[in-house]
Amino acid sequence: MATTEEMDAMYRWTRYVYDITRKYYLLGRDRLLRDMELKSGDRVLEIGCGTARNLIRLAKQRPDIHCYGLDVSTEMLATAAAKVKSAGLESRIMLQHCFAEQLDHRATFGLEEPFDAAFFSYSLSMIPPWAQAIDAALANLKPRAAFYVVDFWDQADLPAWFQVILKRWLELFHVHYRPELLDHLRQMDAQGIGKLTLHSVGGRYAYLATFRKSK
Numbered sequence: 001m002a003t004t005e006e007m008d009a010m011y012r013w014t015r016y017v018y019d020i021t022r023k024y025y026l027l028g029r030d031r032l033l034r035d036m037e038l039k040s041g042d043r044v045l046e047i048g049c050g051t052a053r054n055l056i057r058l059a060k061q062r063p064d065i066h067c068y069g070l071d072v073s074t075e076m077l078a079t080a081a082a083k084v085k086s087a088g089l090e091s092r093i094m095l096q097h098c099f100a101e102q103l104d105h106r107a108t109f110g111l112e113e114p115f116d117a118a119f120f121s122y123s124l125s126m127i128p129p130w131a132q133a134i135d136a137a138l139a140n141l142k143p144r145a146a147f148y149v150v151d152f153w154d155q156a157d158l159p160a161w162f163q164v165i166l167k168r169w170l171e172l173f174h175v176h177y178r179p180e181l182l183d184h185l186r187q188m189d190a191q192g193i194g195k196l197t198l199h200s201v202g203g204r205y206a207y208l209a210t211f212r213k214s215k
């Protein structure tokens, strides 16, 4: 398990330049925010919300929904809270310190009902117990609700030299492309747990996955 201390050490200084530097390589995030199927009044959770960049965009795009974010890094959460405050969105974005794999909508956010939607934006590739994080997301979603994932794919449609450089670069940031993760989602689909839909972003640089619970 990645600890809060490990994540805080990684983000203690980079959190100040995180949004500007990640803009160019965390591709597909805005498409995920646009593509989520949301209804007025929905409660939406970002798992591994970092600086709250996505939640702030989403809350501005959809003034009719309620946003929630959790992260294991207290440093990231401090930056997130400051950004939410300066955007004037404190009443619509609730942030909590929590491990993705330990999510419980009641204990973590004091909610009686599960979430209407959840998303992982470039966080599952950093979470060693990713399968437990997926189980926790499913357990905290309403019946037939969906969780969404945007994360690095295999760059199969991009030049080989690009794949080598990108993988080395990502290893520096504890990011791992996990082919077994997509296999896991496909198996869950085959077992009837839900329906998986997959789209490529930029020549399989990243994938956008939707997993909708069957019940």
Ligand SMILES: C[S@@+](CC[C@H](N)C(=O)[O-])C[C@H]1O[C@@H](n2cnc3c(N)ncnc32)[C@H](O)[C@@H]1O
Pocket: 002, 007, 022, 026, 029, 047, 048, 049, 050, 051, 053, 054, 070, 071, 072, 073, 076, 098, 099, 100, 101, 120, 121, 122, 123, 126, 127, 128
């Ligand atoms: C690459 S950042 C992405 C941040 C944000 N989702 C975005 O798209 O800008 C990954 C985030 O996942 C968080 N994280 C890593 N392991 C986690 C875990 N087990 N539970 C919750 N958050 C975790 C990190 O602290 C970090 O803020």
